[in-house]
Amino acid sequence: MKTVKEVSEITGISIRTLRYYDEIGLLKPSKLSDSGYRLYDSKALEKLQEIMFYKELGISLNDIKKIMDNPNYDKKQALLSQKAILEQKRNRLNGIIELIEDVLKGGNTMNFEAFNDQDIKKMIEIMKSNLSENQFQALIQQQGANSAEEYEEILQKAFANEKVASDILRWYRNKEDFLQACKPIQNEETEQLKNDSDEIFAGFAKLMSSPDTEAEHVLVEKLADWFKNFMKLDNARAVLLDFVKELENEKFAEIYDSKYGKGVSKYVSEAIMRYYGV
Numbered sequence: 086m087k088t089v090k091e092v093s094e095i096t097g098i099s100i101r102t103l104r105y106y107d108e109i110g111l112l113k114p115s116k117l118s119d120s121g122y123r124l125y126d127s128k129a130l131e132k133l134q135e136i137m138f139y140k141e142l143g144i145s146l147n148d149i150k151k152i153m154d155n156p157n158y159d160k161k162q163a164l165l166s167q168k169a170i171l172e173q174k175r176n177r178l179n180g181i182i183e184l185i186e187d188v189l190k191g192g193n194t195m196n197f198e199a200f201n202d203q204d205i206k207k208m209i210e211i212m213k214s215n216l217s218e219n220q221f222q223a224l225i226q227q228q229g230a231n232s233a234e235e236y237e238e239i240l241q242k243a244f245a246n247e248k249v250a251s252d253i254l255r256w257y258r259n260k261e262d263f264l265q266a267c268k269p270i271q272n273e274e275t276e277q278l279k280n281d282s283d284e285i286f287a288g289f290a291k292l293m294s295s296p297d298t299e300a301e302h303v304l305v306e307k308l309a310d311w312f313k314n315f316m317k318l319d320n321a322r323a324v325l326l327d328f329v330k331e332l333e334n335e336k337f338a339e340i341y342d343s344k345y346g347k348g349v350s351k352y353v354s355e356a357i358m359r360y361y362g363v
Contacts, residue, residue: 086115086116086124086125086126087124087125087126087130088118088122088123088124088125089103089104089114089122089123089124089125092125092130092133095130096133096137098133098137103123104123106133106136106146107123109146109150110150111136111146111149111150111153112129112132112133112136113129114129115128115129132153135153135160135163135164135167136149136153138164138167138171139152139167141171142167142170142171142174169298172298172359172362173359173362174362175362176359176360176361176362177361177362178362179361179362202241204244204260204264205237205240205241205244206237207264208240208264208267209233209236209237209240211264211265211267211268212224212267212268213233215268221233252327255323256316256318256323256324256327257318262319265317266316266317266318268317274314278311278314278315281307281311281314282311285304285307285308285311286341286344286345286349286353287345288300288304288307289301289304289345289349289352289353289356290345290346290349290352292304292352293346293348293349293352301356301359301360302360304356305325305356305357305360306360308321308325308353308357309321309322309325312324312325312328322361325357325361326357326358326361328357329354329357329358332350332351332353332354333350333354337350338350338351341353
């Protein structure tokens with residue numbers, strides 16, 4: 086048995102608060118000593134721990150009491166639910182920390198400055214310097230252009246769109262980082278990225294039948310790394326959350342479901358949201 090003073094020292098909860106819990110019937114002492122002092126056994130301490138978990142979730146004392154007094158209260162299920170919510174809260178905080186780190190490194194996630202003509206020219210020069218003439222011609226033809234000048238006009242129209250500019254500046258810290266990321270991926274890298282993508286989505290498909298939170302988080306981290314490699318990003322959070330929107334598009338989802346199994350797109354979308362606590 087522990088005295089109210091000892092319980093206070095162990096948990097960091099004040100004696101006054103423990104007395105208040107007793108007064109409102111939230112946590113009654115296990116017994117009173119001959120001198121009338123409150124005493125708590127291990128079962129009472131376990132209940133106090135549950136109360137502390139609920140308080141961490143921002144639940145009022147009145148609601149905590151209602152939950153724990155419910156005759157159908159399942160302690161194990163309640164702890165699992167608390168764990169899931171706290172993980173979500175932790176993941177959301179991790180996401181905010183990542184955004185702060187980007188700002189400290191010079192990023193501005195609220196910068197919607199449009200790309201100017203000089204930015205477009207620099208983008209094309211970076212591409213040309215990393216490709217053979219034949220490769221560059223093939224690239225611009227894929228975009229419906231017959232010359233570098235036509236390709237430049239296509240890019241100018243695309244990047245004049247404020248949403249395009251704001252999306253890019255959410256993904257990258259600044260214009261310079263994006264321009265440096267314009268270096269084309271080499272053929273051998275493309276094949277490796279394809280294999281890695283197949284492996285990740287196959288892993289998600291397998292998890293659908295036997296969910297595992299830790300394994301799910303690992304796969305989301307692998308997907309984040311995949312986007313970092315593919316797009317040359319430092320932080321893939323914004324891209325992954327935008328990817329969720331793509332996965333919710335019926336036609337886009339159909340492509341993934343037909344290749345990896347029905348429901349994969351929905352499962353991956355939900356896994357990303359859980360990971361970032363959204």
